[in-house]
Amino acid sequence: MSFQAVVFYVLSLVLIVAAFRVVTAKNPVHAALYLVLAFFTASGHWLLLQAEFLAIALVLVYVGAVMVLFLFVVMMLDINIEKLREGFWQHFPLAGTVALVMVAEMVLILSSPEANLAGFQAGPAVAADASNVRELGRQLYTVYLLPFEAAAVVLLVAMVAAIGITMRKRADSKYINPAEQVRVRRNDRVRMVQVQAVKPEADSASDINEQQA
């Protein structure tokens, strides 16, 4: 067995175990971390297919950004695991049916002669110094320029909408204008009051003088 085959089987084993644990883990934080492991292992598979740009992008986007925010939310939620697991058997028949239908569909597609899985061939061999990144960039910005730009616009719209939703005025917002803070001078915050340490007691002082005399 070649080195690549060994790596492939190890990665596949880890991927399957991780994917299974995503569904079965009791604690949602553990489930999210198993999902991270699954993404990372899948990117290893893409590296084996010599798609290094896609592999690195998967780690960069999903592992490095999306799942971090996901974990944030899952950790902050105070989830009662016991309550979540109530009624598992009650919902089992419906969930089982859905799962069975999905498995049947996948088997039908993959085993049909039209899919022609047996006739699937390996891609053409690439030269050792061929740059995956350069080729992808060239394709994206020449052949697929329009779909690429359309996808960018869709993402931009989603981003603007997300910001727009959170930008409404809130009464309990404690926003501080930093420019105002910087401009503050001593006189805006502190009032200097001249307080004499001792009350001027001119009369009593003169009394003492008289007594001494």
Added chain:
Amino acid sequence: MELLQNLLGTEAGLAVWTLLKILAIVAPLMIGVAYLTLAERKVIGYMQIRIGPNRVGPKGLLQPMADGLKLLLKEIILPTRSSKGLFLIAPVLSIMPALAAWAVIPFTDSLVLANIDASLLFIMAITSMGVYGVIVAGWAGNSKYSFLGALRSSAQIVSYEISMGFALVGVLMVSGSLNLVDIVNQQGHGIGGGSALSWNWLPLFPLFLVYLISGVAETNRAPFDVAEGESEIVAGFHVEYSGMAFAVFFLAEYANMILVSALTAIMFMGGWLSPFPASWGALGASGVIWLLVKMSLVLFMFLWFRATFPRYRYDQIMRLGWKIFIPLSLVWVLVLGAWMMSPLSLWN
């Protein structure tokens, strides 16, 4: 290498050879980390008119060994009701990216473990994994203080990663490559025959500043070290750790500092290129020594910052990251694009 391949067969020989190369990178790195801790205490000591550690060995030179030995001998305490597996795996998650990123760092144009085309992307992807160590450590310890520290610290790391990424977009625009070796070689052309004036830091000065400051924030160093604001939340995400598990977090922080300084030297300060024109003979020759000098310079600035600046308030950190650095780097990327298309372009 040929000797090994003859002894062990082609594939096994290659594997052993690669392992030896990895060892040749990681061992000096770990020694560097140990002595960076000593350098930090000494530099800050002198800046505060103290002497710093001077008892263990001549001039205190064996202090890191003593510290390491002390931490090795301490007990690792597992908090009750913690998630044990995750608690123990978090330090590993935190040091792994700091070491793995060195696989693609070039020391000279031929001295590099893996000269891959997408090395810049690889570094960004691997270093973005570092935040998991922080989050998992904060959560698994089952402590409110460490969890708060982890949330602060990871929010900060995620925010500054974006401006760091945009700063690097500028670098890859002018070099037209994601390969770190090509990025350094590109800086060797231009004004002064490849001297310090032709490096990226001058034409990309705003991005250089953004990258340097984001690098400080990314490694959770002062003045961005709210993750361990002692006066507010004890010590941040690793408050539940003791002994060697704590030491691994410590090592990861310093290894990350060295990594960021190496990246700054490679992206903006010409890597292994000499700061003098090539016509100056031995002084103008490029070599790994220049990379080490530049890294030491950046590392010294890290220590200098810590001795100089008071800690930022948390909302100020977030404001700097999101409202100043990201727009600044975005605008500079646009300016750079226009500059490169104009007849004044320096990069043809």
